[in-house]
Amino acid sequence: MTYLDSRLQTPDSSMRYEFQKIRCQRCRAVNPLGQELCDQCGTRLMLVVEPTGLRYEEDQATETMPPAVMLERMTILESGLNRFAEKLERGFELMLRQAENIQREHLLIESLIVSLVQSGVITREEIERLWRATIERAEAERLEAARRETLRKEIIADPPGDDEERSAFYEFVGEGFTEIAAGDAEGGLRKLERAALFGSDNFALHSYVGEQHFRAGKSALAERYLSRASALKEEDARSKLLHAIALADIGNQVEVARLLIGEAQDQQESFASHYALGRLAAIEDDWKTARVEFQRALKLRPCAEAQYVCALGWFKDGSDSMALRHVRKAITLDTEYREAYLMLGLIYRRAKDQVRAREAFARATSALDIKRVRGERPPRVDSERALLILFFGKSRLTGTGLLLAGDERLSRLMREDALAFPLPAR
Secondary structure, three states: OOOOOOOOOOOOHHHHHHHOEEEOOOOOOEEEOOOOEOOOOOOEOOOOOOOHHHHOOHHHOOOOOOHHHHHHHHHHHHHHHHHHHHHHHHHHHHHHHHHHHHHHHHHHHHHHHHHHHHOOOOOHHHHHHHHHHHHHHHHHHHHHHHHHHHHHHHHHOOOOOOHHHHHHHHHHHHHHHHHHHOOOHHHHHHHHHHHHHHOOOOHHHHHHHHHHHHHOOOHHHHHHHHHHHHHHOOOOHHHHHHHHHHHHHOOOOHHHHHHHHHHHHHHOOOHHHHHHHHHHHHHOOOHHHHHHHHHHHHHHOOOHHHHHHHHHHHHHOOOHHHHHHHHHHHHHHOOOOHHHHHHHHHHHHHOOOHHHHHHHHHHHHOOOOOOOOOOOOOOOOOOHHHHHHHHHOOHHHHOOOOOOOOOHHHHHHHHHHHHOOOOOOO
16 A cells, blocks of 8 residues: 555546655655655655554554564565665765775876886885885874873863962963964973963973973973973883983083983883983093993894994994994994994004995095084094094083984984883873
C-alpha cells in the first residue's frame, strides 16, 4: 500500500491527478508516483511508513506475530539495508577518486624528482635527507606545541595570591603563549617575562623562560631565570644543569657551576655535562682531566664532534696515535669536518709525513675562517694556535663564553643535548 494523499477534492480529473502523486514520509513533499527518491530531501519513498505491528502494545509483542506484520517489518529492514548499501557504495567511490588523485600527484612528484636528478640539481640521497628532516621537524613542532600547552596549564595552576596581580598574570601568560604559538617567539617571551614579575615563585614559568633564553644563546638572561628555578626546586636536575652551563658560560662562579653539574650528574649523566667539565678543564690547560671527561662524553654520544674533542684531548696530552685514531673516526662520520682535517694535518706534520699533512691542510683551509683576536694578526691556518682559536674562540682571553664560544658545532651540540635532558615528571 502506497502512502498516498487520498484527500479528494473533486470527483473529476483532479482525483486522478492526486492518485498519480505520492508524498514523502519525511518532508511531505509531493513526488511523481513510481519515483524511488524524494526530489526535495532525497529520502527513499516508502511503501509502508509505519507498520501496523509497531502500533501494538508491548504486552502483545510476545504473541505470535501475524505474517502481514512480519512482511511489513521485513520491508522496512530491506529498505534500510538498501540505503546503507548505497551510502557505502558512494563512500567507496569517493575513496577510489581520492586514491586516483593521490596516485596522479605521486607520479607528478616522481617525474619532477627524476627530472631534477637527471639535470644534476639534486640527488636522491639529498631529497630523502630533506624529506626526513621535514618529517622530524613537523614531529618536533607537534611535540613542542603539546609541551607548551602542558606548561601553560602548569603555570596558571600556580598564580600569585593578590587578585589584581592574578588577573595580570593570567593575561600575560595567555598572550605570551599565544604569540609564541603564532611564531612571534621574542614577543611572547617578553610577555612571559612580565608575567614572571608577578609569579616570582612559579617554578614552571621561570624554568621555561630561562630555557628559551638558553636556547637562543643568551647565557646572562638564561642564568637569571634558571637560578630562580633551581632555587625553587633544588631536586630538578634539568634546570640545575642548564643553570650551571649558563653560569659557567658567562664566567661567573665557575666552581659553583662545576658543583651544580656534578649534582645533576648524580641523577643522570649526559654528553653536555661531561663536555662542559672537560672544556672548563681545557681552558685551565688541564688537558688530562679534559681528555677523561671527553672520553665519558663520547660513550654517551658517539658522534663526529665527540670523536673530535677526544682527538683534541689526546693531541694536547701528547698521544698522537690515540689522537689520530679518534680524528680518523670523526672524518669517517663526517667527511666535511674541516677542523678535524686541520688536526689531522698537525698530527701528520709531527710524524714528519709532509705529503699527507699538506693534503689534510688543503682540505681544512678551503673554508676555515680564522678571525682576528683583539686586533692580533691571524695565525697561520696550519698551526696549532689556529686549532685552539677555532675551539675556544676568545673565551680564554675575555673570560666569557667559556662553554658556548668558539666551535659552533660543539656549542650547538652541547646546547641541544642539555635541552634534551630528561624532563621532570609532570
